[in-house]
Each structure stands twice: as structure tokens, then as C-alpha cells.
Amino acid sequence: MAQAFPKKPSQPTNAAIVVYTEDTFATRSYLPAIATGLATSMQHFFENAREMIRGQRPDPITEPFAEGITTVSYPEQKRHYPERFRGVHRLTQRDDGSPRCVACLCCSTACPAQCIFIEPGEYAEGDKRRGYERFPVRFVIDELRCIFCGFCVEACPCDAIRMDTGAHAAPYDSREQFIYDKDTLLSFANRAGEQLSENPRHEPGDASHPGLSRDNVH
Amino acid sequence: MTVSQLIWAIVKIAIMVGFVFNMAAVLTWFDRRGGAAIQDRVGPNRAVFKIFGKEFRLAGMLHPAADGLKFFTKEFFMPPRADKLLFRLAPILSMVPVLALVAVIPFGDTLCTSDLWHASKGGVLGYIFPAVPRYGVCAIAHVQGSTVFPVDLLVAPLDVGVLYVFAMAGQGIVGAAIAGWASDNKFSLMGALRAASQMVSYEVAMGISLIGAMMIYGTVRLDEMVRWQGEHTWGIFAQPLAFIVFYTAATAENKRIPFDLPEAESELVSGYFTEYSGMSFGMFYFAEYMEIITVAMLTTTIFLGGYNLPFLHRDGLTIAFGDNVLLHQSMPHIWVTIFQVHAFFAKVLGLCFLHAVIRWSLPRFRYDQLMKLGWRVLLPLSLANVVVTGVVYMAIAKGGASLWNGLDVVAQSTQALVAFVLTVATLRLVVGFLRKRTHERLIVGSAGKMAAAAGGTPVTPMQA
Numbered sequence: 001m002a003q004a005f006p007k008k009p010s011q012p013t014n015a016a017i018v019v020y021t022e023d024t025f026a027t028r029s030y031l032p033a034i035a036t037g038l039a040t041s042m043q044h045f046f047e048n049a050r051e052m053i054r055g056q057r058p059d060p061i062t063e064p065f066a067e068g069i070t071t072v073s074y075p076e077q078k079r080h081y082p083e084r085f086r087g088v089h090r091l092t093q094r095d096d097g098s099p100r101c102v103a104c105l106c107c108s109t110a111c112p113a114q115c116i117f118i119e120p121g122e123y124a125e126g127d128k129r130r131g132y133e134r135f136p137v138r139f140v141i142d143e144l145r146c147i148f149c150g151f152c153v154e155a156c157p158c159d160a161i162r163m164d165t166g167a168h169a170a171p172y173d174s175r176e177q178f179i180y181d182k183d184t185l186l187s188f189a190n191r192a193g194e195q196l197s198e199n200p201r202h203e204p205g206d207a208s209h210p211g212l213s214r215d216n217v218h
Numbered sequence: 219m220t221v222s223q224l225i226w227a228i229v230k231i232a233i234m235v236g237f238v239f240n241m242a243a244v245l246t247w248f249d250r251r252g253g254a255a256i257q258d259r260v261g262p263n264r265a266v267f268k269i270f271g272k273e274f275r276l277a278g279m280l281h282p283a284a285d286g287l288k289f290f291t292k293e294f295f296m297p298p299r300a301d302k303l304l305f306r307l308a309p310i311l312s313m314v315p316v317l318a319l320v321a322v323i324p325f326g327d328t329l330c331t332s333d334l335w336h337a338s339k340g341g342v343l344g345y346i347f348p349a350v351p352r353y354g355v356c357a358i359a360h361v362q363g364s365t366v367f368p369v370d371l372l373v374a375p376l377d378v379g380v381l382y383v384f385a386m387a388g389q390g391i392v393g394a395a396i397a398g399w400a401s402d403n404k405f406s407l408m409g410a411l412r413a414a415s416q417m418v419s420y421e422v423a424m425g426i427s428l429i430g431a432m433m434i435y436g437t438v439r440l441d442e443m444v445r446w447q448g449e450h451t452w453g454i455f456a457q458p459l460a461f462i463v464f465y466t467a468a469t470a471e472n473k474r475i476p477f478d479l480p481e482a483e484s485e486l487v488s489g490y491f492t493e494y495s496g497m498s499f500g501m502f503y504f505a506e507y508m509e510i511i512t513v514a515m516l517t518t519t520i521f522l523g524g525y526n527l528p529f530l531h532r533d534g535l536t537i538a539f540g541d542n543v544l545l546h547q548s549m550p551h552i553w554v555t556i557f558q559v560h561a562f563f564a565k566v567l568g569l570c571f572l573h574a575v576i577r578w579s580l581p582r583f584r585y586d587q588l589m590k591l592g593w594r595v596l597l598p599l600s601l602a603n604v605v606v607t608g609v610v611y612m613a614i615a616k617g618g619a620s621l622w623n624g625l626d627v628v629a630q631s632t633q634a635l636v637a638f639v640l641t642v643a644t645l646r647l648v649v650g651f652l653r654k655r656t657h658e659r660l661i662v663g664s665a666g667k668m669a670a671a672a673g674g675t676p677v678t679p680m681q682a
Contacts, residue, residue, distance in 0.1 A: 031462075034580065038572075041256045041579040048255040050651050052277070058657040061669040066657035071260045077675045080668035 090188035107152035115145035304400035312393025326371030330356035409489025413480035444524030514569035
């Protein structure tokens with residue numbers, strides 16, 4: 001029968017070996033340890049001071065784990081947002097500068113925060129788009145209510161709303177300034193500075209227009 | 219007192235007080251900016267000064283000025299049940315003794331103005347700045363009916379010297395204690411109690427540690443202490459243990475990390491000046507940094523040779539070991555004095571730097587550890603130092619001429635050691651400054667890729 005008491009100490013399989021400092025007079029006096037600590041501090045001080053003076057500080061983003069000061073000095077230096085970052089919305093433009101939006105209200109319907117308001121308008125009589133599309137008379141996004149979920153971009157059938165500006169919502173002084181109207185949204189560009197969209201736009205009357213035409217009614 | 223003496227007194231006071239005030243402001247800057255460098259941070263750099271559309275940030279040096287402006291414009295708040303008189307008095311009481319303390323500290327050797335005056339009548343350039351003999355006192359000249367006295371480069375040549383220093387340093391307790399008592403705040407009171415007990419405890423060790431030095435120098439006058447160190451060896455070599463005890467106790471007197479229990483912000487908000495705001499807080503804050511400078515001045519004077527540079531004497535550069543004179547270069551008196559004054563202030567700044575590094579390196583003591591260190595370590599050490607110094611001093615005094623000559627060579631070797639260490643340190647600094655650290659590149663994520671494609675993180679000028 002195995003011995004129950006005293007219990008045989010189990011051998012730790014992966015225990016870390018603790019190295020204790022030897023208890024000598026030098027250790028007790030703390031002076032060598034203090035000198036080591038001061039030397040470490042001074043080394044950091046002199047090397048960082050040299051890099052501050054000579055402008056050799058490591059790049060905070062491409063050399064993030066380098067020795068030295070790797071702080072991003074925010075307003076002067078900005079970390080790029082990831083490629084698929086959902087930033088402030090923009091309304092993409094057609095070639096003639098008008099919004100691609102056809103005021104279908106898909107985005108405002110999909111929006112869980114209900115921050116998009118669209119007032120649709122009909123094109124004038126005789127316009128080739130009349131009957132096929134509408135246009136937004138007002139297109140307002142309340143950036144304070146927006147939760148940046150990106151559902152509006154998903155819902156848009158015309159690639160008219162995008163969140164690829166690469167910019168975050170800017171801070172303002174008053175709430176009115178956070179309410180972006182159509183002209184503001186149209187003025188934004190993507191990171192390459194383009195206000196259009198890569199996707200081709202098929203105007204009514206074009207051969208590539210997938211929709212119905214008046215001459216070809218089913 | 220003649221007119222020239224009055225002018226000299228004003229100049230000396232202006233030098234000392236100006237140095238203490240300005241360097242205290244610089245130290246507040248260095249404590250933040252240098253501490254940031256020690257901890258791999260950027261530190262304060264936002265204060266901007268604009269001249270003709272050009273921005274100057276001066277590495278954050280404008281922050282002390284901005285702080286001062288802020289202090290002056292902030293409200294002076296007094297707790298309703300605070301002691302009205304004592305509450306106003308306490309910041310003044312903590313600041314004034316520190317300023318009074320610098321009066322007895324010599325920042326240069328006696329300036330023989332009469333010799334300067336005599337020689338300048340010669341008209342030849344070589345005679346404008348003559349050398350003076352190494353030993354002896356300056357002559358008192360009578361020029362056109364007025365007397366030209368030599369100028370001691372210290373504000374008040376007091377015979378009590380070190381005793382005056384202790385009397386003034388002891389007053390620092392009063393300011394802290396009164397501030398805590400008058401604030402009607404328990405944190406303040408706790409801080410004041412701690413400050414009082416800590417400063418009283420460490421004052422004992424601090425005072426006794428200097429007795430050995432006084433025995434060796436044979437004087438309590440600070441200027442004569444410095445003169446002894448110039449002729450023989452620096453106090454740190456004659457009294458190494460006393461130096462350690464004194465420096466530790468002086469740090470504790472300053473209430474600085476690792477001895478900052480009176481204001482321990484993690485325990486007592488900010489200790490005895492919790493209730494102070496605006497410039498009254500600023501005075502406490504400023505007094506702390508002024509204390510650092512005065513303590514550095516005191517340490518320099520008593521242990522680091524004061525204004526002395528290795529081998530530089532009143533008559534010029536003399537490198538000699540025993541009777542062998544290796545080099546003797548006579549130097550003009552005015553230049554020797556200029557070198558020595560700069561050496562003194564450089565040593566003071568070096569000690570302030572050491573103080574800041576200590577502040578950013580060592581953790582705070584526990585209160586019982588603090589008391590144990592003061593009463594059970596430093597006090598016995600300083601007492602033992604007195605006994606050992608006395609015994610050794612008597613033994614040496616009884617020794618013959620050969621022993622004295624041998625000690626002279628040892629003393630001059632310590633000067634050579636100091637010169638060697640200073641040279642090596644300077645060379646090391648220069649070499650280190652020219653070196654360049656290679657930074658390891660590591661591109662992580664799309665942000666890193668975009669920054670790498672742009673050739674580094676772009677930097678735009680500051681907007682505000």
C-alpha cells in the first residue's frame with residue numbers, strides 16, 4: 001500500500017527555476033544595484049537625447065519595436081488606417097459631378113442607427129433618367145448617430161455611398177456641424193483623391209443599361 | 219563699505235539668486251523632458267512661441283514659463299476652516315530659507331581686484347591679466363584715495379559656515395509642517411507629520427556625517443573647506459562614506475523620490491500642499507527644485523572640491539606629484555577665476571542631473587524602511603565615520619614627514635584620477651553622440667505597409 005502521509009512531493013515538470021540573488025554585504029547595501037539602475041537610466045537618457053537632437057528617432061510605424069522613442073506624435077504624424085477601414089461616408093459622383101445616388105432609400109432603410117435622411121426628387125419632364133431613377137434632393141447623415149457599421153454601403157445597389165475616405169469623423173464644436181448634407185458628402189474623396197467610383201455607371205439609354213427601356217417593354 | 223564693495227555684493231547676489239531661480243525652472247523642465255527620455259517617451263513639447271510666424275518649441279522648454287503664467291492666473295483657494303495667516307505664511311517659509319542658504323556658498327576663489335587694477339595701469343596687454351601667487355592673501359591697494367579690497371566670491375563670508383547651512387536647512391521643516399497644519403485636511407496633516415519626522419531624522423545623520431569632514435578640513439567655513447580641497451584632495455576621496463551618507467540624507471531632506479513620502483501622491487494626494495493652488499502651490503513646487511540646487515551646491519562645496527578643477531591653482535596649471543613638477547603653466551588670474559566659477563556651476567548641474575536620474579530610477583521607500591534607514595543605518599554609519607576619522611587623523615598627525623609626503627602623492631593622484639575620469643567621460647560622450655543605432659524594421663499590417671510605401675510616416679507641421 002502506498003504511503004499516504006507524509007505525501008511524497010511531486011516533481012514539478014515545467015516549473016521555472018528561480019534564481020535568488022546571493023545574500024552578500026554588497027547586495028544588502030543596495031549600492032551596486034542602485035549603480036546598475038542609474039546606469040540603465042542614463043543609457044536610456046543619453047541614447048534618446050542623442051536621437052532627439054540628431055533627429056534619428058525610429059519611425060513609429062515601420063520600426064515599432066525599435067529601441068528608443070516610438071511614440072506617434074499624433075497631430076503631426078498620423079498612423080494610416082487599414083485599407084478596409086470604415087471612415088467618414090462619401091457620396092460617389094457620376095462623370096458629370098452629380099451624385100450616383102438614385103434615392104432608392106435602401107441605405108436609410110438598412111441603417112440600424114437611422115442616421116440617414118433622404119428626400120427623393122423626380123427628374124424633370126423630358127430628362128432621359130425620368131421614370132428610371134430618382135435623385136436625392138436632400139441627403140443628410142448625422143455622423144453623431146452613425147455607428148459606422150457599413151450596412152449602408154452594403155445595401156447600396158448603385159455604389160453611391162462609400163466609407164473609403166480613410167478619415168475618421170472630425171471633432172467639432174457644436175452638434176449641427178456633425179450633420180453632413182449632400183454637398184459635404186459629395187465633396188469627400190477616397191484616399192487616392194478620386195470622387196468617382198471604379199465601377200462603371202450605366203446610364204438609361206446606354207446599350208449596357210440592364211433595366212427596362214421604353215422602346216423595349218416586356 | 220565702499221561703493222565698489224556694494225556693487226560687488228549686488229553682483230554676487232544676482233549671480234547666486236539668478237542661478238538658483240533660473241536653474242530651478244530648467245530643472246522642472248528637465249525633470250519632465252529628461253524623465254521622458256529615460257522612460258522612452260517624448261515628453262512635453264506642445265508649448266509654442268511664435269515670432270514673425272515662425273514657431274519655437276525649444277524642446278518643451280517653454281512649459282515652465284507656461285506653468286508660471288498659469289500659476290499666476292489661477293485662483294488662490296483657501297479651505298474655509300483653514301488658518302488664514304499660517305496658510306498664507308507656509309509657502310513663504312518653505313521658500314525663503316532655501317534662498318538664504320546659498321549666501322555662504324563660495325562659487326569662486328577670492329578675486330584680487332587690486333592686482334588687476336595695478337597691472338592694468340601698465341598698458342601692455344600681457345600685464346592686463348596678471349597671474350597671482352599660489353599662496354598668500356591679496357593685497358589691499360589704495361588707488362586715488364579709495365581703497366580697493368579683494369572680493370570673496372561668496373555672498374556672506376560667515377565664520378559659522380556649515381552651522382548656518384544647517385540652521386537654514388532646518389527651517390524647511392517649518393514651512394512643510396505649518397502648511398499641513400493650516401490646511402485643515404487630514405492628508406495634509408499626515409504629509410506634514412511625515413515631512414517633519416523625516417527631515418528631523420535625516421538632519422541628524424546629515425549633520426554628523428559632516429563632522430568627519432570638518433575634522434579633516436579643520437574649519438567650518440565653506441570657503442576654507444574648498445581651499446583645503448584644492449590644495450590636497452577632494453572631500454569625496456578623504457571622506458567617501460560621509461559623502462554617501464550625506465548625499466542620501468540630503469536627498470531625503472529634499473523630500474524627493476525615493477524619499478518623497480511627505481507628498482506620496484499614491485497615498486496622500488499630494489501631502490502637505492494638497493490644499494494649495496495657483497502660485498502658492500507653485501512656490502512649494504519651486505522651493506523643492508531650489509532645494510535640489512542648494513543641496514547640489516552644498517555637496518559640491520564640501521565633497522566635490524567646490525570651484526576647484528584638478529591641478530588648477532591660483533597661479534595656473536601645476537601638475538606635480540610630490541616634489542616632481544611635471545608641468546607648470548602660469549595663467550592669468552582672471553582666467554583662472556572664470557574657469558573655476560564655471561567648474562563650480564558645472565559640478566552643481568551635474569549633481570542636479572544625477573538627482574533627476576535617481577528620481578526616475580528608484581522606487582519609493584515604505585515608511586518604516588525610511589525610518590530604519592535613517593536611524594539604524596545612516597546614523598550609526600556617520601557616528602562610526604566620526605570615530606574612524608578621528609583615530610586615523612590622530613595616527614597621521616603623529617606620523618613623520620615621509621608619511622606626509624606619501625599622502626601628498628596620493629592626494630595628487632586622486633586629482634589625476636579625477637582628470638582622467640573627466641576626460642574619459644567626455645570622450646565617451648562625444649563618441650556616443652557620433653554613434654548611430656540601427657533600428658529594426660518590422661512592417662505590420664496594412665498601416666505599416668502604407669507607411670512603408672510612403673517612405674516613412676509623414677510629418678505635417680503643427681496646426682494649432
